[in-house]
Amino acid sequence: MFDDGLKTTAERLTLISQIEWLDLEEPVFVQAGERYWFDSATQCLVVEDLAGVLRSIPAAWRGDQTRVGS
Incomplete structure (x- = not known):
């Protein structure tokens, strides 16, 4: 489901x-x-x-306190 660049359409909220191995900086709701x-x-x-409109939510390696994208 999270292959790089593979776009998934949310069927529901x-x-x-x-x-996978990354934690988002904050949880995000994706609308249907x-x-x-x-x-x-x-x-x-x-x-x-x-x-x-695009929005980006930064992720960090699980257990790491620094952002991966920094």
Whole structure:
């Protein structure tokens, strides 16, 4: 589900707090119909809303207190 760049469309309201070995800086709700994917270049979960607006949520290696994308 979180292959780099593979865009997934949320079928229903979804709460995401981690991606495999990475923890998001903060949990994020993805609304039904929004698309989301992991961007390894920025180490962020990217969410595209229905209007096409993108938001990025930074991630850190599990157990690490520093941001991966810093």
